[in-house]
Amino acid sequence: xxxxxxxxxxxxxxxxxxxxxxxxxxxxxxxxxxxxxxxxxxxxxxxxxxxxxxxxxxxxxxxxxxxxxxxxxxxxxxxxxxxxxxxxxxxxxxxxxxxxxxxxxxxxxxxx
Amino acid sequence: xxxxxxxxxxxxxxxxxxxxxxxxxxxxxxxxxxxxxxxxxxxxxxxxxxxxxxxxxxxxxxxxxxxxxxxxxxxxxxxxxxxxxxxxxxxxxxxxxxxxxxxxxxxxxx
Numbered sequence: 001x002x003x004x005x006x007x008x009x010x011x012x013x014x015x016x017x018x019x020x021x022x023x024x025x026x027x028x029x030x031x032x033x034x035x036x037x038x039x040x041x042x043x044x045x046x047x048x049x050x051x052x053x054x055x056x057x058x059x060x061x062x063x064x065x066x067x068x069x070x071x072x073x074x075x076x077x078x079x080x081x082x083x084x085x086x087x088x089x090x091x092x093x094x095x096x097x098x099x100x101x102x103x104x105x106x107x108x109x110x111x112x
Numbered sequence: 113x114x115x116x117x118x119x120x121x122x123x124x125x126x127x128x129x130x131x132x133x134x135x136x137x138x139x140x141x142x143x144x145x146x147x148x149x150x151x152x153x154x155x156x157x158x159x160x161x162x163x164x165x166x167x168x169x170x171x172x173x174x175x176x177x178x179x180x181x182x183x184x185x186x187x188x189x190x191x192x193x194x195x196x197x198x199x200x201x202x203x204x205x206x207x208x209x210x211x212x213x214x215x216x217x218x219x220x221x222x
Contacts, residue, residue, distance in 0.1 A: 004155075033209070040121065042198060043156075043212040056207060090156065099144065099202055101210060103156040 003027070004093055004104040012110045019078040021107050023091030030096040032074035034058075034066065037088040037106070046089075049074055050096070081111045114139040116201050118213035125189050126221050133184040133216050135173075135199030143201050145182040146210070147173055150196040159184075159197070169193070189220045 007022035023032065030051045035043040035058075045058030047066040055066050063085060067075040074093075078085055088108050092101040115138045125131055137143055147159040160168045162175040162182060173184045182199060199213040 035212075040214055042116075042118075042214040043210075045209055045211075048207055048209055050207075058209065092156075099146075099161070099208065100158050105155050 004102050006104040006107050008107050010108050013081050017081050019081050021076040023074045024072050025093040029093035031094040033092040034076045035090045083111050086111045114211050116199050116213035118216050120216045122217045124219040128188050131186045131189045133197050135182045137180050137201050141204040146200045147184050148198045191220045194220045
């Protein structure tokens with residue numbers, strides 16, 4: 001069974017803080033993704049990583065950056081958190097030769 | 113750019129009633145479509161994909177290229193079907209990232 005884990009289920013931060021969201025997968029998947037999930041908007045892709053040290057902007061990358069130093073770990077960074085980044089963040093991974101994405105449980109981030 | 117539209121935010125039906133969750137898409141290439149489901153307190157997971165032409169948990173979905181639709185259907189809803197359902201489209205080339213619709217919450221009442 002593929003396991004995608006995220007470092008926190010709930011996180012509360014203050015405006016202006018630097019925030020790190022961590023995602024780890026245990027199935028040697030090349031591709032990893034970060035989405036945010038908002039009511040009425042569905043899931044929107046923030047960043048995508050093809051493989052280690054390879055990243056590509058998604059549809060809403062503004063205010064975010066990512067890091068992929070090891071194959072199993074994909075980090076999402078909010079350089080200076082703002083209230084409009086309050087959301088549910090979902091990480092996913094995928095074997096490059098397939099289309100099925102496996103999702104983590106999500107991190108609900110609140111920025112005060 | 114591709115787009116996925118789910119016109120209903122909430123669909124409420126009684127147990128045993130038929131269910132149809134609507135999904136329309138726009139994409140210039142040859143689409144590959146999926147339905148993902150998220151049950152309460154569980155992670156998002158793949159329900160079915162149009163390529164497989166399979167039935168999962170009694171759900172089916174047919175790709176209609178003429179109407180650019182991929183509606184999810186089940187003849188007799190069960191209470192355990194209550195969940196959030198997302199229709200998604202994958203790009204046929206390049207990054208092959210998923211584009212999701214806004215989701216439909218299905219409530220099956222007893």
